[in-house]
Amino acid sequence: MPTPLVVAVDFGGTKVEAALVDTDGRLIEGSRHRRPTGRTAKIPDLEASVGGVVRDTIAALPAGAELVGVGIGCAGPIDRILGLVSPLNVPHWRDYPLRDFIAGVIADAGLDIPVTLEMDGVAITMAEHWVGAAQGVDNVMGMVISTGIGGGLIVGGRVITGPTGNAGHIGHVEVGDIIGDDTFGNPSALEAMASGPHTVSWARRQGFTGTTGEDLAAAYAAGDPVARAAIGRTGEAVGRAIASATALLDLELVAIGGGFSHATPDLFDHMRAVIAAHYFPYVRKVRIVPSALSSEGPLIGAAALVHRAHLLP
Amino acid sequence: MPTPLVVAVDFGGTKVEAALVDTDGRLIEGSRHRRPTGRTAKIPDLEASVGGVVRDTIAALPAGAELVGVGIGCAGPIDRILGLVSPLNVPHWRDYPLRDFIAGVIADAGLDIPVTLEMDGVAITMAEHWVGAAQGVDNVMGMVISTGIGGGLIVGGRVITGPTGNAGHIGHVEVGDIIGDDTFGNPSALEAMASGPHTVSWARRQGFTGTTGEDLAAAYAAGDPVARAAIGRTGEAVGRAIASATALLDLELVAIGGGFSHATPDLFDHMRAVIAAHYFPYVRKVRIVPSALSSEGPLIGAAALVHRAHLLP
Missing domain, CATH: 3.30.420.40 (ATPase, nucleotide binding domain)
Structure with a gap:
């Protein structure tokens, strides 16, 4: 049976990161990618950064593994029902449809997997609870x-x-x-x-x-x-x-x-x-x-949104 | 089938009340009783008040009804695991075993029904959610x-x-x-x-x-x-x-x-x-x-601890 992996995405006020994470909360070597975000970044810049790290991370899928979902932790506030984000320190995104944007990148890559978005604080707390x-x-x-x-x-x-x-x-x-x-x-x-x-x-x-x-x-x-x-x-x-x-x-x-x-x-x-x-x-x-987590914590938490979805409402 | 009723008890800083409450959150006429508590009351006074209202309320059980449980809402802080109460404005009770005391009154009345204790604020919130x-x-x-x-x-x-x-x-x-x-x-x-x-x-x-x-x-x-x-x-x-x-x-x-x-x-x-x-x-x-509740709210809430127990952890 192929190893189930999650595409974990962490979007914050200075950078966006993505990585592949396994069912034990471990990052797959070579799959972690980072690009800038920030206070002055406009929508196309932000989309280029997010799309870039997601595509780079998907490209790192090892042989014998399969992608089972995408978990996104994003700086708040968010709208989890509509999948919109308004990160306080990223003023050019207000009610930006981040979940749908990433779902589009995933579909363009020929994948059909669920995409879950929650606030980054929720993700990191799930990471502490899981492996921290x-x-x-x-x-x-x-x-x-x-x-x-x-x-x-x-x-x-x-x-x-x-x-x-x-x-x-x-x-x-x-x-x-x-x-x-x-x-x-x-x-x-x-x-x-x-x-x-x-x-x-x-x-x-x-x-x-x-x-x-x-x-x-x-x-x-x-x-x-x-x-x-x-x-x-x-x-x-x-x-x-x-x-x-x-x-x-x-x-x-x-x-x-x-x-x-x-x-x-x-x-x-x-x-x-x-x-x-x-x-x-x-x-x-x-x-x-x-915290008992390294700098990988937010990505592990984003992966927990999929691997530990049974703890969500 | 007999009508299932709960013995609802509300213990506060100035009084304790008890009444019988049905599955629609209604008090049974004539079953509501009240006695004083207060800042100067000692343990025997408080036990006399609590025991008194519980016995009076049980005695009001109408024909064709049966008691299915006791729900107690009490001023905090409490210890819900051990059933202890330390109401801020009742200094003579600190870690007092209110749940066991009432269970004793119930057993002395020849009844074998479960007794649940939660904080009064929890009870009243359940009452607002139920009928308020x-x-x-x-x-x-x-x-x-x-x-x-x-x-x-x-x-x-x-x-x-x-x-x-x-x-x-x-x-x-x-x-x-x-x-x-x-x-x-x-x-x-x-x-x-x-x-x-x-x-x-x-x-x-x-x-x-x-x-x-x-x-x-x-x-x-x-x-x-x-x-x-x-x-x-x-x-x-x-x-x-x-x-x-x-x-x-x-x-x-x-x-x-x-x-x-x-x-x-x-x-x-x-x-x-x-x-x-x-x-x-x-x-x-x-x-x-x-609030959409009358002065009966705390008693309805205490009854909800039994009638709506599925909402509790």
């Missing part, structure tokens, strides 16, 4: 702290997509007391205070002279007091949002990845301190752990 | 705005209890920008700023001389500017918490009951204004409506 830090846990929030803050939910052992596909937007849950940047949205939203860029921007207002999350991490490691305050503030904000989500959903585990989550392991201690001081025992029970 | 404002809606949050602020969740058509039974605590989700009272818990939690007593306490700090939610509602109706500001502030706080919950869960409907929710219909307009101004279309879609 949340294996065997039924009540989980996956989180990504990076340019933005995203997430996804598994509750009672089932993936919560929400009717439109946007459940899991933890970056847009409010946090009390701490004021973030006045962005497109809400300065009280977690993302506006605790994403990598917003953490750096706060530090710069306190006199920090670096410009990136990597700069801030380096300053933190060197003992810079502003960097230490910035990490403490962001850790507290994330911890408070996790406390709210746990009060609402009785979560057992939160698994956090994304570039800025690696700034320092101390970031996790600040989050855990908020949880340890909470007045409800059922909130104090939630464990906060680093 | 949320019929036919798959993604719902029920809310009660009263002495405290509680809630429950139905997501993807299934009740979310959480592993410990505490999912739905919307009163303990943080709200940005607005500062509440420094209670036992967190002044940034919705309940600390927007419950009936905390709304009155804020108004009093602005010069309002009344002492109850009813006083505030009367002052509002008479055009008192402090009362108007207090209702606006509380409506905004509730709206912001609903926006956070909807960002996280992609809700379609929020149904709100409880004494203070009746202060004025304008309270709902302030909540809706927050939602209408949100930057995400999928958040803007959520409808906020008054």
